[in-house]
Amino acid sequence: MKALCWEGKHHIAVKHVHDPHILNPHDAIIKVTSSAICGSDLHLYNGVIPTMEKGDIMGHETMGIVVETGPLVRDVKVGDRIVIPFDIGCGHCQHCEDQEFSACDNTNPNFMIPEKLYGYSGSGLFGYSHMYGGYAGGQAEYIRVPFVDTNHLLVPESLTDDQVLFLSDIFPTGYMAAENCHIKRGDTVAVWGAGPVGLLAMKSAFLLGAGRVIAIDHIKTRLDKARSFGCETINFEEDDAITDQLRFLTGGRGPDSCIDAVGLEAHGHTVLNAIDTVKQKVKIGTDRPDALRQAIQACKKAGTVSIPGVYGGFLDKFPFGAAFGKGLTLKMGQTHTQRYMKPLLERIEKGEIDPSFVISHRIRIDDGPEAYKQFNENKDDFTKVVLKFH
Amino acid sequence: MDTSYIPSSQSRQTPGVPQLDREHGYFASATVTNSLEDIVAFCKDQENVEKVLKDIPAKVENFLGLKLETDASEKDGHRIIWKNSGKNPGKLIFLLSPAMNKGTVITAEAVFDKIHFREDGPSTLMNIFLKRMKQLMETGEIATTKGQPSGREEISQHKH
Incomplete structure (x- = not known):
């Protein structure tokens, strides 16, 4: 598949990489339909967030279609259209039970790094450095979502990707x-x-x-x-x-x-x-x-x-x-995204707000590296860039 | 304040539990949402210790080959021992006591005559071990990114 990869400070590249596959029983694989570049991705682009490694797949604002599920997934099935929160909750620890998903105890495989820096580790995040777990991000044609039962919002066909994509983060x-x-x-x-x-x-x-x-x-x-x-x-x-x-x-x-x-x-x-x-x-x-x-x-x-x-x-x-x-x-602090996704979806459905007003550019993945450059330099009035797939 | 849930140095010295030896004993603690009974059942399954140790970022030779020795009700909670009687004999002792609000506090102590760590300090390793155990107990899996795609393994053409 194609993916936008971090190659170093001010260097994003389109690379052909292996497709993701199920690694744990609560995983799902998602065919990405839309993925946005976040302002916080520019911190990675500018090299000010530590523990990035050359080749890391970017992106934490993602949605798409479920194409495969692990054997213990209960609430999501192949064909579902879902938005994926940027923070990864396990759904079982005390923090997740208290709706503090970005403070999840169990989803950062590299918990030792933030424990040394911050005392305790928060949850893993998609595409946001190895300190936050080193998870491959969603600026790619496919993404693996751990604990998908906790980390998804099912969205109705009546709403477009642009209307619901930003329930993933912003x-x-x-x-x-x-x-x-x-x-x-x-x-x-x-x-x-x-x-x-x-x-x-x-x-x-x-x-x-x-x-x-x-x-x-x-x-x-x-x-x-x-x-x-x-x-x-x-x-x-x-x-x-x-x-x-x-x-x-x-x-x-x-x-x-x-x-x-x-x-x-x-x-x-x-x-x-x-x-x-x-x-x-x-x-x-x-x-x-x-x-x-x-x-x-x-x-x-x-x-x-x-x-x-x-x-x-x-x-x-x-x-x-x-x-x-x-x-x-x-x-x-990092947002407990899962806590807000459903109530905010209801506000979108009622017409109280349409978050798509922030979008300034819709592009294909091949234009990703240039979009990062332009967004960072604020050329051409970049406010929000959305990558369109499939 | 009710402090009975906090394992005191005295409680570590319950008859039958090896006395704390700063030279050779190393500690870590974690709070899990599981019940005491669930943890006892978890610890009785040898497969679980192997899953916790698999791909652990730092290895400790003493932990390899640990076997469940016994579990017994104590006045202040449960005590479970994983014992290694092979090349590097010693014990990993888990003291279980109810957490203040919900779940269980696990205090782990490693007691070995001579401890062999390949990387990191013993406290760090005990913490890693217990955190992975907590992940497996609470969720049924251990978080990983091993095997996921990255640009470090670029391929010449894409499938889709």
Whole structure:
């Protein structure tokens, strides 16, 4: 089969590789129909997430048709059309029983690596480094799905791939980010990053009762998209005094909650971000947390900072004093996707939201390497790229 | 706070259990959702120990050839011993006690006259061993990516 493989920093290649097969009794093999490139895939592309190996198959936003099942699979059959969550739950451990699927105890075969780095290991993830299990991803014609009974959402034929594909990651991720804000009716929510996760966090914030949502980014087309469904916007390249702007816009209080949908590769012209960038380039620093610094600084007293953006290592000049001094609540982590898939599917079926509005490009796998390059350099207004198969 | 579920150093020294010896004993613990009875049944199946050891990232020679010796009810829970009486004699002892909310805490202790590890430290290896045992107990399989496709094994043409 054809697959998009990580060959090194800034190098993705289409390769002919072996088809996957059943390795464990709860596995299924899926013929992929659609698979997206996520903003977090660009962290891999840029080489800032450790433990990638040359030849790893990319992709964690995937859906398709079941073509084979292992002998102990009960809830999925050949021919079913399913969306696959990016995090892999076993369905049996205490965390899975508590609906904390991305904290699953049993699906990361390389649990020793995160245990050394983080103390404990989360679940395995598709296509997201060996630290997260080294599972082959879904930017390929076929994918093996472990514990498929836990890791699938059956989707009705009445909905297109584009409408349901993002239930695999970015819609639940944006929704959980908004849910973590504990929004009260009429609240003001500020969101750093108007990429796909940020845009879906903004939409979700409105769905959960926010009165105002303020989008912060530097890409005009993304801010236009946010404005199209009622957000106010701040372009930080036109005005970098974001905290002052937010204070002014919120009557001197600050936003009730702030969402960092940027993660470890923040852009911007602040002195601290310039220092972070140099440190990251010469490998004496890991993360560029400038969006998070701003979110903590801007958030109102006793407010909440929610962090769906990915972080991997150690954060320098982290304003913990401000977080403590204002009594902030910090909520973060990989999404427990399976918890949200069904209720969010129902919102799509009811017509409350159509996540496909984030798609900017639909391509074939052979165009994948160029799409990564363009997406990373933000050429041609790339917002969300979907690979189409079969 | 009820601490009776926590295996204390005293409970490790229950009559019949070898006394803790820091020179030769190594420990790890895990909480599993399985009942105590399920674990006893699991541990009685020699196939399971072989599955746990298969493809383990680090090997310990002492663990090879472990056989179930006995299980017995103790005042503070169950005790199961896997014994190796071959080239590197010693024991792997599992103490089972109810977890606070649900499931069972397994405390594993390796006691060998001389322990032979090929890689990693003994504590790391005990942890790996117990985590794989937990995976197999809770899910019926051990997570793996061995045998999956990758660009490291590119082929000249694709089938589909």
